[in-house]
Amino acid sequence: MSHFEKYDIVVIGAGPGGYVAAIKAAQAGKKTLCIDKAELGGICLNWGCIPTKALLKSAELMHYTKKAADFGINTGAVTHDFAKVIERSRGVSGTMTKGIEYLFKKNKVEFLRASARVIASNLIEATSADGSKKNITCDAIIVATGASPAVIPAFPIDGKNLISYRQALECKEQPKKLLVIGAGAIGVEFSYFFNAFGTEVTIVEALSQLLPVEDKDSAKVLAQAFKKQGITAHTSAKVKSVTVVKDGVIDAVIEDSAGKEIKLTVDRVLVAIGMKPNTAGLGLAEAGVALDARGFVTVNAHCQTSSAGIYAIGDCTGRQMLAHKASFEAEVAVAAILNPKKAHGLNYGQIPGCTYCQPQVASVGLTEAKAKELGRDVKIGKFPFTASGKAQAIAAADGFVKLIFDAQTDAIIGAHIVGIDATEMIAELCLALKVEATAAEIGATIHAHPTLAEAVMEAALDAHGEAVHI
Amino acid sequence: MSHFEKYDIVVIGAGPGGYVAAIKAAQAGKKTLCIDKAELGGICLNWGCIPTKALLKSAELMHYTKKAADFGINTGAVTHDFAKVIERSRGVSGTMTKGIEYLFKKNKVEFLRASARVIASNLIEATSADGSKKNITCDAIIVATGASPAVIPAFPIDGKNLISYRQALECKEQPKKLLVIGAGAIGVEFSYFFNAFGTEVTIVEALSQLLPVEDKDSAKVLAQAFKKQGITAHTSAKVKSVTVVKDGVIDAVIEDSAGKEIKLTVDRVLVAIGMKPNTAGLGLAEAGVALDARGFVTVNAHCQTSSAGIYAIGDCTGRQMLAHKASFEAEVAVAAILNPKKAHGLNYGQIPGCTYCQPQVASVGLTEAKAKELGRDVKIGKFPFTASGKAQAIAAADGFVKLIFDAQTDAIIGAHIVGIDATEMIAELCLALKVEATAAEIGATIHAHPTLAEAVMEAALDAHGEAVHI
Numbered sequence: 001m002s003h004f005e006k007y008d009i010v011v012i013g014a015g016p017g018g019y020v021a022a023i024k025a026a027q028a029g030k031k032t033l034c035i036d037k038a039e040l041g042g043i044c045l046n047w048g049c050i051p052t053k054a055l056l057k058s059a060e061l062m063h064y065t066k067k068a069a070d071f072g073i074n075t076g077a078v079t080h081d082f083a084k085v086i087e088r089s090r091g092v093s094g095t096m097t098k099g100i101e102y103l104f105k106k107n108k109v110e111f112l113r114a115s116a117r118v119i120a121s122n123l124i125e126a127t128s129a130d131g132s133k134k135n136i137t138c139d140a141i142i143v144a145t146g147a148s149p150a151v152i153p154a155f156p157i158d159g160k161n162l163i164s165y166r167q168a169l170e171c172k173e174q175p176k177k178l179l180v181i182g183a184g185a186i187g188v189e190f191s192y193f194f195n196a197f198g199t200e201v202t203i204v205e206a207l208s209q210l211l212p213v214e215d216k217d218s219a220k221v222l223a224q225a226f227k228k229q230g231i232t233a234h235t236s237a238k239v240k241s242v243t244v245v246k247d248g249v250i251d252a253v254i255e256d257s258a259g260k261e262i263k264l265t266v267d268r269v270l271v272a273i274g275m276k277p278n279t280a281g282l283g284l285a286e287a288g289v290a291l292d293a294r295g296f297v298t299v300n301a302h303c304q305t306s307s308a309g310i311y312a313i314g315d316c317t318g319r320q321m322l323a324h325k326a327s328f329e330a331e332v333a334v335a336a337i338l339n340p341k342k343a344h345g346l347n348y349g350q351i352p353g354c355t356y357c358q359p360q361v362a363s364v365g366l367t368e369a370k371a372k373e374l375g376r377d378v379k380i381g382k383f384p385f386t387a388s389g390k391a392q393a394i395a396a397a398d399g400f401v402k403l404i405f406d407a408q409t410d411a412i413i414g415a416h417i418v419g420i421d422a423t424e425m426i427a428e429l430c431l432a433l434k435v436e437a438t439a440a441e442i443g444a445t446i447h448a449h450p451t452l453a454e455a456v457m458e459a460a461l462d463a464h465g466e467a468v469h470i
Numbered sequence: 471m472s473h474f475e476k477y478d479i480v481v482i483g484a485g486p487g488g489y490v491a492a493i494k495a496a497q498a499g500k501k502t503l504c505i506d507k508a509e510l511g512g513i514c515l516n517w518g519c520i521p522t523k524a525l526l527k528s529a530e531l532m533h534y535t536k537k538a539a540d541f542g543i544n545t546g547a548v549t550h551d552f553a554k555v556i557e558r559s560r561g562v563s564g565t566m567t568k569g570i571e572y573l574f575k576k577n578k579v580e581f582l583r584a585s586a587r588v589i590a591s592n593l594i595e596a597t598s599a600d601g602s603k604k605n606i607t608c609d610a611i612i613v614a615t616g617a618s619p620a621v622i623p624a625f626p627i628d629g630k631n632l633i634s635y636r637q638a639l640e641c642k643e644q645p646k647k648l649l650v651i652g653a654g655a656i657g658v659e660f661s662y663f664f665n666a667f668g669t670e671v672t673i674v675e676a677l678s679q680l681l682p683v684e685d686k687d688s689a690k691v692l693a694q695a696f697k698k699q700g701i702t703a704h705t706s707a708k709v710k711s712v713t714v715v716k717d718g719v720i721d722a723v724i725e726d727s728a729g730k731e732i733k734l735t736v737d738r739v740l741v742a743i744g745m746k747p748n749t750a751g752l753g754l755a756e757a758g759v760a761l762d763a764r765g766f767v768t769v770n771a772h773c774q775t776s777s778a779g780i781y782a783i784g785d786c787t788g789r790q791m792l793a794h795k796a797s798f799e800a801e802v803a804v805a806a807i808l809n810p811k812k813a814h815g816l817n818y819g820q821i822p823g824c825t826y827c828q829p830q831v832a833s834v835g836l837t838e839a840k841a842k843e844l845g846r847d848v849k850i851g852k853f854p855f856t857a858s859g860k861a862q863a864i865a866a867a868d869g870f871v872k873l874i875f876d877a878q879t880d881a882i883i884g885a886h887i888v889g890i891d892a893t894e895m896i897a898e899l900c901l902a903l904k905v906e907a908t909a910a911e912i913g914a915t916i917h918a919h920p921t922l923a924e925a926v927m928e929a930a931l932d933a934h935g936e937a938v939h940i
Contacts, residue, residue: 020938024938044919049920050859050860053863053864054863054864057541057865061534061541064531065538068531071527071531071555071558072550072551072552072554072557072558073531073535073550074548074549074550074551075545075546076545077545077546078544078545079543080542081542081544082542083542084542088541088542095862096862099857322919323919324916324918324919346916350915350916351916352917352918353918354921387569389515389520390520390523392562392566393521393523394524394527421894424891424894424895424921424922424923425897426923427898427918427923427926428898428901430916431898431902431911432901434911434914435907437901441901441904441905442901444904445900445901445904446795446798446904447794447822447900448896449486449514449519449793449794450519450523450793451893451897453896453897454794468490468494469569469573
């Protein structure tokens with residue numbers, strides 16, 4: 001039996017794009033419904049950002065516990081309980097999901113666990129797990145359905161031998177030998193994680209460096225760190241084949257950068273390449289929403305699709321697949337719906353990227369290579385953590401801060417940090433980029449001593465040839 | 471035998487004021503000499519900022535190692551080797567001191583280990599440890615001699631039963647019961663440190679909160695954390711007497727906030743109140759340099775003393791006794807010497823303060839109380855780490871970010887953070903204050919997810935009633 005319900009705004013998807021959009025819409029007084037067929041919080045809270053950070057905290061602690069004697073602390077033999085590491089991570093996700101539930105209640109966002117299908121720009125059909133259907137009318141729809149691992153014929157994910165991040169996050173049995181295909185943030189973080197707990201990890205990247213979107217200097221330091229940690233990394237390399245001989249025995253053939261074939265046998269393969277938008281079966285095309293060749297929703301600067309009244313945000317629209325990009329697009333879409341005259345866009349050049357292995361890698365703005373490719377006249381300042389008192393005091397001297405400034409205006413155009421706290425330190429540079437701060441301003445900002453952040457100040461001074469500690 | 475040597479600039483003191491001044495002067499092409507009777511790096515590198523951070527890293531690791539099982543990591547019984555904790559800290563200081571040695575060589579700063587006496591604004595007499603004397607002439611003198619624990623008749627430091635931070639930093643024997651007098655940054659950091667290793671700590675503060683210079687909300691969270699950690703803290707309280715019965719047995723009488731007397735016996739007392747400037751015996755008054763009633767050098771906005779050609783920076787001039795304040799005054803003084811017409815001052819309202827216990831406490835700009843006292847019309851935004859996904863993932867949900875904005879201009883005027891990484895996070899707000907960023911700008915800055923720094927963005931949004939996650 002079908003009946004109609006009426007909302008101002010319906011958001012499809014409850015991830016960091018969708019739930020933020022729903023809350024923002026409700027805060028603005030709109031009667032808002034959020035529909036998702038799975039857990040509140042989406043991939044981010046349940047299968048991405050949050051649970052991986054819990055795992056990585058355990059990995060870091062494992063690393064430090066093993067080195068505790070250097071700090072005057074004796075621990076006896078250090079072992080780990082892999083299932084418990086995973087269990088804690090799942091628990092953290094559970095807590096955060098409850099947090100969103102609370103926020104929805106507080107802001108009076110209604111939540112419906114169902115599959116949604118867009119019938120028209122003001123009509124959605126929602127099908128619950130028990131097959132019951134509801135028709136929902138609304139003034140505006142925000143599509144925030146995210147993305148998921150693509151099917152790659154050469155590497156068919158079976159969830160057991162070939163796995164994606166999703167299965168990696170709940171695998172209770174630790175692989176002994178792991179092949180990771182793809183050295184983006186996901187591949188790199190899981191390589192670090194499993195290696196920290198004693199898994200023998202080989203990571204293969206087709207492009208010429210680990211973390212291909214990062215500055216060359218950052219990738220170089222990471223490669224050195226991975227080598228020291230015992231991770232085998234092949235860049236400019238291909239995984240030519242993976243063959244499941246039997247469960248837990250997978251033969252792989254890698255072609256390295258010199259064209260040499262390397263054979264190895266592993267018990268698990270993590271496929272960390274290829275994402276596809278979750279746009280199939282939503283009825284978008286039928287409702288007049290244009291998709292690109294790969295299925296991503298086409299949107300304008302205000303996250304509006306080709307169908308008036310339908311907006312799309314986050315991973316399903318492509319570009320950087322990052323939770324904070326989705327959350328900011330949520331704000332853009334809601335603002336455009338609330339008041340088309342005050343609609344604004346997002347500066348996609350100001351979206352930071354973070355990888356939470358150790359040392360961490362973070363950046364915002366242009367890489368040196370990109371700046372030069374764009375013909376920008378740049379001034380570069382750099383400061384290594386080896387010269388930082390705080391880094392020495394906490395035994396974390398790997399890495400550097402590299403800042404890129406426009407030579408004419410002195411304004412910052414790019415920032416790259418590798419180091420123990422890089423993902424937090426990048427926030428200062430995100431603000432710097434937002435307000436177009438200059439090297440002179442950053443260098444003249446009093447930074448507390450002793451902090452790692454002093455390296456930001458010194459890098460800015462270095463761009464003017466005025467650093468003190470190098 | 472006495473002979474003359476001629477320099478452009480002579481810096482007396484090789485701490486974070488003096489060594490930075492010497493390097494900056496030399497970088498500007500000035501023939502520069504730095505004189506200190508003790509180690510390069512001053513208190514900061516040898517007996518302050520740096521070695522304490524090494525100790526606190528061990529304390530943090532002790533804390534986490536004991537809780538490792540929560541993260542899926544099993545250890546045997548956790549014990550510690552206190553002498554080794556101290557030894558590592560001393561080693562870090564040694565490394566950093568060598569770093570300054572290298573920087574002096576690189577920048578062609580000459581260093582003389584000697585006691586200096588100012589004879590006139592262009593003449594210094596230096597006396598080495600062996601009694602040999604040198605007369606040195608110069609165009610300008612920068613006095614950067616720092617400060618040291620004052621003699622307080624009621625609490626006579628003997629270096630054994632009653633100690634200062636200095637002896638605390640090299641005590642190879644851990645106290646079992648420690649009384650800490652004074653809850654400024656030094657008292658609080660050592661309380662945290664010793665307690666983490668099992669010392670029974672009582673800390674007494676005369677004013678109404680721990681860390682009296684910090685915002686009331688920050689002190690409140692710290693007090694809760696200390697209580698949970700097992701530290702006994704008395705605020706609005708007095709240490710009425712300490713009596714050394716015999717070595718290692720000290721009777722103390724505390725009057726608590728209710729006027730009740732509390733008697734306790736401890737084996738060590740850390741006196742963390744009262745600093746005096748190191749200006750006696752330098753010949754400053756004779757050279758026409760005005761000192762205030764407490765002996766601090768009186769300086770103008772350009773760090774110039776009442777005697778032309780003599781400048782003073784850092785702790786010996788009073789105000790905030792912080793290494794980064796000294797380093798920035800070094801820059802101010804050198805700029806004034808190089809080009810009086812381009813002399814500039816320092817904004818003393820933009821100096822961050824950090825306390826490195828756990829949770830850390832950091833701030834910059836005005837407290838809420840101070841802003842109101844000044845009659846400022848404020849908007850306040852706050853965000854608790856309990857609502858931060860990153861904080862939950864790393865099991866560090868204590869604390870908050872509190873931002874204070876001018877209600878008219880929307881510009882930030884104060885920032886207060888309590889939390890696991892507060893001392894690094896404050897850097898973003900130091901820049902914000904420097905460039906007069908608004909709540910709107912900070913709230914619209916894309917912060918990476920998941921990071922603790924998102925709490926800064928949310929606090930800024932909260933000031934406009936627009937936070938998403940609370």
